[in-house]
Amino acid sequence: MIRSSKHILKFTNNSKLDMYQNVLGSYKKLLQHYIDLIWDKNLPLKTLLSSKELPNFEDITHSQWKQVAYKQASSILRSRFTKKKKKFSKPKVQNISIELDNRLYNIIKGNHFDQFIRITTPFFHPSKKRAITINIPLKNHKQSNKLESQGFNKRNTILLKTGNISFIWEKEEIPKKSEGINIGLDMGYKKLLACSNGEIYGSDMVKIYEKITSKKQGSKAFKRSLKERDNKINEIVNIFIDDNKDLKTLIVEDLVNVKHKSKGKIYKKFNNKLQRWSYPKVLVSLERHSELKGFELLKVNPAYTSQTCSRCGIVKKENRNGESYSCSCGLSMDADLNASINILRRGVYSPSFSKSNVVENFQ
DSSP, rough: OOEEEEOOTTTTTHHHHHHHHHHHOOOOOOOOHHHHHHHTTSOOOOOOGGGGGGGGTTTBHHHHHHHHHHHHHHHHHHHHHHHTSSSSOOOOOOOOOEEETTTTTEEEEEEEEEEEEEEEEEEEEEOOEEEEEEEEEEEOHHHHHHHTTOEEEEEEEEEEEEEEEEEEEEOOOOOOSSEEEEEEEOSSSSEEEETTOOOOOTHHHHHHHHHHHSOOSSSHHHHHHHHHHHHHHHHHHHHHHHHHEEEEEEEEEESSSSSSSOHHHHHHHHHHHHHHHHHHHHHHHHHHHHHEEEEEEEOOOOTTTTTTTTTTOOBOOOEEETEEEEOOOOOOEHHHHHHHHHHHHHTTTTTOOGGGGOOOOOO
């Protein structure tokens, strides 16, 4: 399992920030330079080259920094070549993310701060052979403390980006459960989670989506609303997981293309609302819990789950009327709960399930 914790450089003074930005700017030029050289076949395309084989560029002569830049340049170009495209243009470096191993940084315990990241820059002191270093003060936060409490360990690498430094954490994934319950989950716009066991979570999310839609896109209020939505999604998913500690398999719809492609003002307005729903964020949260808690997350084809009667199996579009589902067989229930039962059945009767996994406690 891989996680990351991002630390904003809000405790760093201006002189250190200027040096940090200078490092990123100079590295960006070096990275582009190596891409250009490889592209023009003035440097070989390999995984690694020794520092003696790599040319200096402007004020960067540090051997390890040159190797870091070449490794990234090589990775960028090799990824392009493996995409099997006949023609593609030379990559242009836009956003910078520098992965440093512990040859170029170390962590120092602090008094006023939880830690300092001492970074060896690619620049040297005048008339000296010693590289310039900068100490970046950092404080632990909720995410980093949570990862540590969950047994994650820091990798010997950090990521340098504009305005922040990220730690990479890792932990072995726990074995999947062999016993427990299976639940089908219908993830929707009006009800975030409708479960085949009859429970509903997040029935008030619409208010948050409407708040986002009412804000000017890109504004501070808009971004705050997006953050509120993301926090609410995580909160609801956490409650669901806590309520179902004996969960063995969670079956969800594989919603690849959620948006309607039809034209017209009504569909356009509805698509704008769906953009605020953010199904992928729900799924990512569930996937992370799956790794941590040991339950299986299974995706199934969503076709007709909302139009199928969970009692008699008839598929009839007219049976669903808004939030309710009624069938001539006598079934009358919440439409999303009906869909969640169909999702459950589609999962437990799929080839990836053994017969012993079939759930018998739904109607």
